[in-house]
Amino acid sequence: MNMNHHSKERTLVVIKPDGVQRSLIGEIIKRYEQSGLKMIAIKMLLPTEEMIESHYSVDPDFKKKVGTKAIESYKEAGDKPPSDDPETVGEGVMNRLKNYMTCSPVVAMVWQGAHAVELVRKATGTTEPRTSDVGTIRGDYVLDSYSMADSDGRAIRNLIHASGNVEEAEKEIPLWFDKKEIIQYKLVQETILYDVNLDGLLE
Ligand code: GDP
Ligand code: MG
Secondary structure, eight states, X not given: OOTTSGGGOEEEEEEOHHHHHTTOHXXXXXXXXXXXXXXXXXXXEOOOHHXXXXXXXXXXXXXXXHHHHHHHHHHHXXXXXXXXXXXXXXXXXXXXXXXXXXXXXXXXXXXXXXXXXXXXXXXXXXXXXXXXXXXXXHHHHOOOOHHHHHHTTSOOOOSEEEOSSHHHHHHHHHHHOOGGGSOXXXXXXXXXXXXXXXXXXXX
């Protein structure tokens, strides 16, 4: 299969410090593994604040976007945002993320397969665990909300980072993994997932 085949799509997953501390590493990996995706890299590490800044700056508008969203959630909760400037609020979110993401080790992984980005996001659930669907990892295993995180002045604890789109994934992966840490190999199940002719199964 050529390198541009659908089955070669890749995504970055990081089990955040709360996922590790809640003993959910195995459960989280199981969810992605059972979907048919292939793990092609994994490691445990303690991120630095610089890594977290680079990671969330892959989208140059991250602070502005996240600041705009955060201002809305403050207003929805009937609270006054710390500032009306999205960049300033976004800078605050970034600082809280740095604090959260460097408090304990994380587990970083690359998953590969058809629709990897979309399927991982679907299994992970939406950003705020309070409103994530039942059946998703965030919906099933954690209870945090924007309102609680904002009123306590901390990052929302949502167990996982998963790339938002293919472009983001391809920019994020090299920040976390050297090329030599990513292994190209065949899983036997790929025959039944992707083969067109399905020959070679019967003896
Ligand atoms: P994700 O891709 O689902 O993790 O969400 P984003 O990429 O939009 O945001 C990255 C991280 O920023 C999230 O995991 C949250 O910790 C934080 N964040 C995102 N949106 C908001 C928001 O509206 N309010 C607050 N307080 N934090 C947010
Ligand atoms: Mg994101």
